[in-house]
Amino acid sequence: xxxIFAGADRPIDVAREYVxxxxxxxxxxxxxxxxxxxxxxxxxxxxxFSLWDEAGNELVPSRVLFAVPDPLHFPWDCTxxxxxxxxxxxxxxxxxxxxxxxxEDYGSQLRGFSQRLTHQVECDYRFNVEWDMRxxxxxxxxxxxxxxxxxxxxxxxxxxxxxxxVQLEKVLVFVNLKTFLGKIEFEQFLDRVFFHxxxxxxxxxxxxxxxxxxxSKMRIDQHFLEI
Numbered sequence: 001x002x003x004i005f006a007g008a009d010r011p012i013d014v015a016r017e018y019v020x021x022x023x024x025x026x027x028x029x030x031x032x033x034x035x036x037x038x039x040x041x042x043x044x045x046x047x048x049f050s051l052w053d054e055a056g057n058e059l060v061p062s063r064v065l066f067a068v069p070d071p072l073h074f075p076w077d078c079t080x081x082x083x084x085x086x087x088x089x090x091x092x093x094x095x096x097x098x099x100x101x102x103x104e105d106y107g108s109q110l111r112g113f114s115q116r117l118t119h120q121v122e123c124d125y126r127f128n129v130e131w132d133m134r135x136x137x138x139x140x141x142x143x144x145x146x147x148x149x150x151x152x153x154x155x156x157x158x159x160x161x162x163x164x165x166v167q168l169e170k171v172l173v174f175v176n177l178k179t180f181l182g183k184i185e186f187e188q189f190l191d192r193v194f195f196h197x198x199x200x201x202x203x204x205x206x207x208x209x210x211x212x213x214x215x216s217k218m219r220i221d222q223h224f225l226e227i
Contacts, residue, residue, distance in 0.1 A: 006047070037201075071156075088166055107136075153181065
């Protein structure tokens with residue numbers, strides 16, 4: 001995929017073979033670029049951009065970008081990821097006959113217990129919704145273990161694992177992620193991204209002179225000129 005900003009010298013390539021890093025030294029320009037990408041484009045963005053696939057077809061930003069503007073607070077509970085998690089678990093249940101039978105038995109027991117309690121009241125009661133795994137998991141707050149008590153790199157890698165598990169086929173856009181990672185931690189992050197074959201775009205406001213494997217870097221100044 002190619003990301004093209006209006007007035008830029010050349011497109012920014014985003015691929016599964018490496019992490020694409022864009023370093024923007026000018027703070028005002030950096031803010032405009034970040035706000036434009038996080039808002040998924042549109043006519044009123046601060047910096048106009050477009051996305052294109054390898055066949056030359058223009059892509060809709062909201063369908064291909066997943067922004068993480070605050071690396072200290074990963075969007076574990078966003079609706080898109082939560083729905084995908086429930087869908088994945090439901091698929092796994094249908095593929096496991098024994099697990100499906102156990103869940104159905106629990107549903108039957110729950111209905112039986114509830115009906116037994118209604119014998120103590122006057123009105124007739126019933127369930128208006130059929131038992132299913134999605135509702136069960138949602139009711140009991142099923143979610144990924146966030147690793148809040150772990151080192152930051154472990155929590156970051158757990159988030160990448162989660163995104164991979166739910167099969168989010170979008171480009172992850174992180175803002176100033178390198179601020180929270182040392183050299184060794186960033187290498188571990190790169191390895192995890194490469195292992196999961198993810199597409200990742202890093203927007204950074206600081207210049208890093210270290211050359212990493214699995215990273216493709218572009219540095220631009222306030223006039224969109226590559227340095």
